[in-house]
Amino acid sequence: MKELLHEMHAWMNGYMRSYHTDDAEVMRGIRLKEIHTGYVTANARALARHLGCGLHDTALAEIIGLFHDVGRFRQYAVYRTFNDAQSEDHAELGLKVLDGLDFMDRLSAADADLVRFAVKYHNKKEIAATDDRRRLFFAKLIRDADKLDIYRVLLPFLTPEGADKAPNFVPSDAAQEVSPDFIADFAAGRQADYYRLRTHGDRRIVRLMWIYDINFVWTLRRIRDRGYIDAFIESLPAQAGIAAGVARLRAYVARRCGEEDQAELYG
Numbered sequence: 102m103k104e105l106l107h108e109m110h111a112w113m114n115g116y117m118r119s120y121h122t123d124d125a126e127v128m129r130g131i132r133l134k135e136i137h138t139g140y141v142t143a144n145a146r147a148l149a150r151h152l153g154c155g156l157h158d159t160a161l162a163e164i165i166g167l168f169h170d171v172g173r174f175r176q177y178a179v180y181r182t183f184n185d186a187q188s189e190d191h192a193e194l195g196l197k198v199l200d201g202l203d204f205m206d207r208l209s210a211a212d213a214d215l216v217r218f219a220v221k222y223h224n225k226k227e228i229a230a231t232d233d234r235r236r237l238f239f240a241k242l243i244r245d246a247d248k249l250d251i252y253r254v255l256l257p258f259l260t261p262e263g264a265d266k267a268p269n270f271v272p273s274d275a276a277q278e279v280s281p282d283f284i285a286d287f288a289a290g291r292q293a294d295y296y297r298l299r300t301h302g303d304r305r306i307v308r309l310m311w312i313y314d315i316n317f318v319w320t321l322r323r324i325r326d327r328g329y330i331d332a333f334i335e336s337l338p339a340q341a342g343i344a345a346g347v348a349r350l351r352a353y354v355a356r357r358c359g360e361e362d363q364a365e366l367y368g
């Protein structure tokens with residue numbers, strides 16, 4: 102597994118480099134995803150260790166981190182956007198890329214299935230219902246590792262000036278206000294529908310609502326301690342209904358951060 106992991110890292114580095122271009126605008130998007138891939142791989146590994154994974158499962162978590170966004174590069178090269186609604190689902194695109202790789206066959210059938218399942222569901226609104234606790238575990242792990250880093254990525258784009266520079270999630274001239282349906286979802290603590298977002302404010306609400314979808318206390322404490330939650334809350338416009346959502350969210354974070362993670366697979 103160690104040798105294979107090494108080869109996978111080398112392949113991924115070469116694959117990402119193959120998308121390098123002289124176009125500075127495209128290069129900005131590609132660089133963003135290269136750096137993101139590095140951090141998510143490290144997050145997945147660290148979280149796996151924290152949850153008591155042995156060498157094999159820690160390596161699996163690392164592989165999933167490494168490949169979770171492999172579809173982003175083709176997506177950006179073809180469509181010039183990271184917006185799945187305006188292009189195609191980048192996780193599905195990633196599975197197509199993985200299907201063409203010989204070394205996926207060198208994983209056991211069970212491990213290859215885990216990688217595919219986790220990549221497929223890393224970005225969906227929810228993980229598909231499954232009785233397989235290993236599938237569920239690795240899907241939960243990658244979703245946390247990914248979100249922790251996405252908060253880092255988005256931090257510079259929270260100001261009105263920064264929002265215009267965000268790579269194509271919403272039109273740069275979109276309003277800062279939050280749409281009424283998103284305010285209602287936020288106040289009720291309900292996940293908002295990513296595909297319906299129209300404004301910069303909506304996008305911030307969707308990201309804040311991810312807090313309810315964080316699976317492990319390890320991740321939530323890091324998101325809180327790095328100031329991501331405060332920064333997102335401060336970036337919201339003063340609109341009726343927002344305060345109720347913020348109060349609910351803060352109470353949830355305080356309660357959840359007081360709990361401890363259980364080693365789900367190994368306890």
Ligand SMILES: [Fe+2]
Binds near residue numbers: 224
């Ligand atoms: Fe992704």
